[in-house]
Amino acid sequence: MSELRPIFNALMRGKTGALLLIMQVAVTLAIVSNAAFIINDRLTYLHQETGLQDQNLFRFNLYTFGKQVDIRQQQEVDETLLRNIPGVADAVVINQVPLSGSGDSTSFNLKPSPQQSQSERAAFFMADEHLLNTLGVKLEEGRNFTAADVVYSQYYDKNAAVALVTRQFIDGLFPAGDGLGQTMYLGDIPLKIIGIVAPMKGPWLKDEKPDNVVLIPQVEGVAFKRVLVRTEAGRRDEVMQQVAPVLLASESERVVSNIKGVDELLATYNSQDKLMSNMLLVLICVLLLVTALGISGLALFNVGRRTRQIGTRRALGAKKSDILRYFLLENSLVSISGMILGSILALAMSDVLMRHYSLPRLDNWFILYSLCGIYLMGMLAVYWPALRAAQIAPSIATRNV
Incomplete structure (x- = not known):
């Protein structure tokens, strides 16, 4: 030195x-x-883990312009057609698509509006009783939707009475851990929590609480729909090519567009x-x-x-x-x-x-x-x-x- x-x-x-x-x-x-x-x-x-089978999920838009078409009846026909395509595990009409960067969210409260109470914000998905199976997410506690729980509405003139939630959401809204079976409120609409699902992401990974997700058994009867499909492993591309021909053969006065894998949506988002x-x-x-x-x-x-x-x-x-x-x-x-x-x-x-x-x-x-x-x-x-x-x-x- x-x-x-x-x-x-x-x-x-x-x-x-x-x-x-x-x-x-x-x-x-x-x-x-x-x-x-x-x-x-x-x-x-x-x-990060999304909790979803990104590689087996795809979405598309379906717009029906035929004046004589019964939207609700056609929707049930379409879902049945999709589920019958070889390689399809399940399919639903859904309000928004997970991991897409676009979605619906709101606050859920312990008391109806306008009363002040504990609240927790969450993204929410609305579809029929096939929603959980289409997402490929497991039910951890409670029960799944049944066909009797599903509400078909026109511009929200009717509302569902039950909901499924993720563990992170229910722990935030009910810190004591007693949320299963309890009632929460979407505005002044009561929703009974009937089940807790495995962790899954909502539409936004950049959200402050991306694991806060609520699933509601409600379907809107509108001409424009988003459809989510889960396929068997390795068969997604094959199924995607069959969607438009199968649906247009059933009803020609409509447009099938924007067929994309959920992993593609996630890649664009990221x-x-x-x-x-x-x-x-x-x-x-x-x-x-x-x-x-x-x-x-x-x-x-x-x-x-x-x-x-x-x-x-x-x-x-x-x-x-x-x-x-x-x-x-x-x-x-x-x-x-x-x-x-x-x-x-x-x-x-x-x-x-x-x-x-x-x-x-x-x-x-x-x-x-x-x-x-x-x-x-x-x-x-x-x-x-x-x-x-x-x-x-x-x-x-x-x-x-």
């Missing part, structure tokens, strides 16, 4: 380059640690998050490369500037390993100084991102990982210039410039 003082003096004589490198390391650490944390957060989000993660990954790579080049460049500059000094040290008995250690230690001092400043900048940047973009607070482990990574990268970047310095012969000290 007797080399620390001469190293410090040498850095002070060329302090501009050292200060610039310290700032570069600091900025790199601040950005890399926050970017890596955001990427990890997005990857966790993108790979496309911006994937793009952001890829861009941040590229940014990290570029910053690390630029910083490595800066460290290596400064080391090469110092080797060229101190050639005679290094030759003199070699002539006085310094070993190659001493010269190598000198430059590695010099780089360590610069890198550690930059990393101390960078850690402060990383926390400050995290606070700004948290306030303005609602991102979670930076985990300190990501600062530590970034510190280790940047330090190791710095050592590798300076090793070749340091090795080059160690090869300088003692005779260089006696040459004339």
Whole structure:
């Protein structure tokens, strides 16, 4: 450690380059640690379990324009036709499609409006007694809908009396854990909770509580419908090709459109998050490369500037390993100084991102990982210039410039 003082003096004589490198390391650490944390957060989000069989589900729109068509009767015919297609596990007409980024949500209360009471917001899906089976979600407690529970309405002139809910929702509305069999209210409409289903996501993964889902046995008699179909594993593409011909053969005065897999809808919904993660990954790579080049460049500059000094040290008995250690230690001092400043900048940047973009607070482990990574990268970047310095012969000290 007797080399620390001469190293410090040498850095002070060329302090501009050292200060610039310290700032570069600091900025790199601040950005890399926050970017890596955001990427990890997005990857966790993108790979979360949905509770649904995304690969076996698809949806399509069905618009009937025939004036003489009995909408309710035709709907029952259509669902029967779909369920009879080879490879179809089940199918329902539904108000909204899970994981699509578009849906219906509202607050459910313990007392009817306008009374004030405990409430919990949730996405809700409305369909007949085939809904749970079409979603492929298991019933954990209570009972499923029956045909007698299903209400067919026209512009909500009738309302269902029961509902199924997810565990997260019922625990939020009934913290005591006694929600099964209790009554909740949608506005002033009472809904008895008859069953609890396995965890599943609603239409939005970015929702504050994406697992809050309520299933209601109600079907609206309207000309425009969304239809959800679950197929047997590996047969979805085959079934999707048969949907339009089968339905149009039954009733030609309508349009079948927007046939898409639920996993495709989810991919579109998550496309911006994937793009952001890829861009941040590229940014990290570029910053690390630029910083490595800066460290290596400064080391090469110092080797060229101190050639005679290094030759003199070699002539006085310094070993190659001493010269190598000198430059590695010099780089360590610069890198550690930059990393101390960078850690402060990383926390400050995290606070700004948290306030303005609602991102979670930076985990300190990501600062530590970034510190280790940047330090190791710095050592590798300076090793070749340091090795080059160690090869300088003692005779260089006696040459004339």
